[in-house]
Amino acid sequence: MEKRERANKISDMEHLLGAIRVAMQHGGSFLVNRRAPQGPIMRELNLSYIHKASWGMYAAGVDHGIIAQMLDWAKDKALQPNGDFYIPGERVEYKDMQRVYRPLTFGKVAAWINHPLIEDDLVLNRIFQYQHKSGGAFNYIGDDPKNIEEQPSIGTLNTSFFGHLMIALDIKDKAVMVGDWMCRFVQANKENMAERGLMYTNMTPDGDLITAITPGGKISGMVDTKDAKQEFWQSGTTMAYLVVLYEKLRESWGMSADNAQKYLDNALILLDFEDMMPLYTYPWPSKCKVGWGAGELLRTMAKFRIGTQEQMDKAYRVAKNVAIFTFIDNQLPNGGWSCMHYPLSELIPEMAFDYKPLKGLLNVPDSRIPNSETIFLPGEEISGEFLGEMKCIQMGVEEALSYYRSLSTG
Numbered sequence: 001m002e003k004r005e006r007a008n009k010i011s012d013m014e015h016l017l018g019a020i021r022v023a024m025q026h027g028g029s030f031l032v033n034r035r036a037p038q039g040p041i042m043r044e045l046n047l048s049y050i051h052k053a054s055w056g057m058y059a060a061g062v063d064h065g066i067i068a069q070m071l072d073w074a075k076d077k078a079l080q081p082n083g084d085f086y087i088p089g090e091r092v093e094y095k096d097m098q099r100v101y102r103p104l105t106f107g108k109v110a111a112w113i114n115h116p117l118i119e120d121d122l123v124l125n126r127i128f129q130y131q132h133k134s135g136g137a138f139n140y141i142g143d144d145p146k147n148i149e150e151q152p153s154i155g156t157l158n159t160s161f162f163g164h165l166m167i168a169l170d171i172k173d174k175a176v177m178v179g180d181w182m183c184r185f186v187q188a189n190k191e192n193m194a195e196r197g198l199m200y201t202n203m204t205p206d207g208d209l210i211t212a213i214t215p216g217g218k219i220s221g222m223v224d225t226k227d228a229k230q231e232f233w234q235s236g237t238t239m240a241y242l243v244v245l246y247e248k249l250r251e252s253w254g255m256s257a258d259n260a261q262k263y264l265d266n267a268l269i270l271l272d273f274e275d276m277m278p279l280y281t282y283p284w285p286s287k288c289k290v291g292w293g294a295g296e297l298l299r300t301m302a303k304f305r306i307g308t309q310e311q312m313d314k315a316y317r318v319a320k321n322v323a324i325f326t327f328i329d330n331q332l333p334n335g336g337w338s339c340m341h342y343p344l345s346e347l348i349p350e351m352a353f354d355y356k357p358l359k360g361l362l363n364v365p366d367s368r369i370p371n372s373e374t375i376f377l378p379g380e381e382i383s384g385e386f387l388g389e390m391k392c393i394q395m396g397v398e399e400a401l402s403y404y405r406s407l408s409t410g
Helices: 003-033 051-059 064-078 101-112 121-128 156-168 172-196 233-251 257-275 285-304 309-330 379-409
Strands: 198-200 222-224 340-343 374-377
Touching (some): 003 051, 051 101, 051 379, 064 101, 101 121, 101 156, 156 233, 172 198, 257 285, 257 309, 285 309, 285 379, 309 379
Antiparallel strands (some): 340 374
């Protein structure tokens, strides 16, 4: 790399980091100020107001004592006798569709701050039941720990978040099972992504891709490189997990770089798929986890001095696009982000919503829409997730910046 090109990269990264750091601080303050009694966090009887908020607060450097209060609240209000977390009266899209997803999110935060919630055997043994023998994780398995209700499909979301919790808890065997499931998922889609520009997003418990897509089911069944509003997070959450697992295996679990390489290689396949995406896909909120994956890839390649310059450039380009167009450009004057009416079908009118604020104003309903085929995700939840993922971009860019500076002085 020529000296001038390297200097330009350093300047660009410094500029981006300045904006990210301001956005992180502003977002963290927003979440702190949304606690009861002023806001819905620990006031509304719905775990969705705290599960991503705990992640975002941790990422933004909020006092761990505040986060611990939220986890205490979750245990007091939501821990059920079977070890699941939900609050009686929550709607089915929260209580059942996201049954394990929410505790997987705040569970990893609990592990990071050594909160006793995630050390409870009742909680841990129940969470373990969500992992299928294939390594994937179900979103819901019923209410009876003695009678597991296996679901017809397994997806990347709950599987990857299950894996992140296992890494946070230092449980190698279950984390590796997740990684191997993820590799099979990527390999099953490899030809589709490269040749057709699409990825199917669900597998049967037996490991077969579910390729039969019915009208209205496209948004939850596949991602392509054409449509502007999709579940882009499918590739992002997989990429992020594979990279974090690669790092953990090399640094803490004694696996050689050669043996761990398959996890990184499959993450890079997903990076190539994301590199095919048009710029117009980035303002949609569901692009968020793509920034997480790209940030982890950038950080890890720079840290271990692996990967090609082209791969580093791709990871930075994707991470930068998410940081700017998904996060910073959509941040509201109060430091938070809009709620989202998360679509359960691509055929519904809510697909027309645009979450980009104009002069700080949104053209989106700020509360749940009755009889809508959407899940209402509050702004506190979206803000927490964005902060958690933007922190990964920040750390990736910081590591890459350090790498390029070392080249300049070497």
